[in-house]
Amino acid sequence: MTNSNNKIIDDTVNSIHSIQRAEASPFLFNKIINRIKTGTPEPIYYTGAWFLRIAVTGVVFISLNAITIWTVTKQPQKQINEQMELHKIAQEYFGNEHVSSYFY
Amino acid sequence: MLNDRELIEAILGGDEAAFKMLYNMFTNMVYNTALSILQQQSEAEDITQDVFIEIHKSIGKFRQESTLKTWIYKITITKCYDYLKRQKTKKRFAQLTSLFNKENKLVYDKPHFEHPGVALENKEHASVLFLAISKLTIKQQTAFTLSKIEQLSYQEIAEIMNTTTSSVESLLFRATRNLRITLSEYYKNK
Structure with missing residues (x-):
């Protein structure tokens, strides 16, 4: 690391010492008292996030199950179809009934 | 000048002047801590409001195992980090929605640094x-x-x-x- 880089990092870190105390707005106390008196409830922040999490979990769960079911049900059918096609080609090629013995 | 115990009892008795005294004692401490963590004036003011409302609501539960100052710092830090967590969730959600956004631009972005001090x-x-x-x-x-x-x-x-x-x-x-x-x-x- 170069000296100029070290200097700029030091300057940046030391800039923390120049931070002054800030004053809050003079109207803040009245706002607080007003909120206490009117009993303004604190907003419920997490409802949306929880709902979203549950929804996303549900969608992922259903999708994974659908993919699994599709894989289980469709794949053997595809395999059977392929075997049948192969069998058909073999039958055409050899022209006899004993084709299965070559393959199975 | 009331001590911590007397101040708490006065606030519990519904004395608004005592609550104002507590507010005057700690408002700058709460506001500046929130400002340092959140780096935004308006957000720091919102958190300051939330902290004093929480103090008013739960001062009866304060067991005086620590000083009032430490307890108020704890509430402030907790409120700030709850806020930051919510912001993170918002940001994550914005990133997710930006995937489906035509312009492919982030919907949420952190506002610029703003510290009056x-x-x-x-x-x-x-x-x-x-x-x-x-x-x-x-x-x-x-x-x-x-x-x-x-x-x-x-x-x-x-x-x-x-x-x-x-x-x-x-x-x-x-x-x-x-x-x-x-x-x-x-x-x-x-």
């Missing part, structure tokens, strides 16, 4: 520093803010963070080291 000539350095502070872990960020900005002792920080002074020392050491790493990467890429 920073002098204009230091604003650039301070904004970079605060950006680097925001990249620290929550514990490192808390320890660093309370030590360097609020200038609390290790003992006070340990009480606020429910930890030991040696843990605070270690957190501050790691925070400073990580800050320097982040800053060196920032200036290298600039």
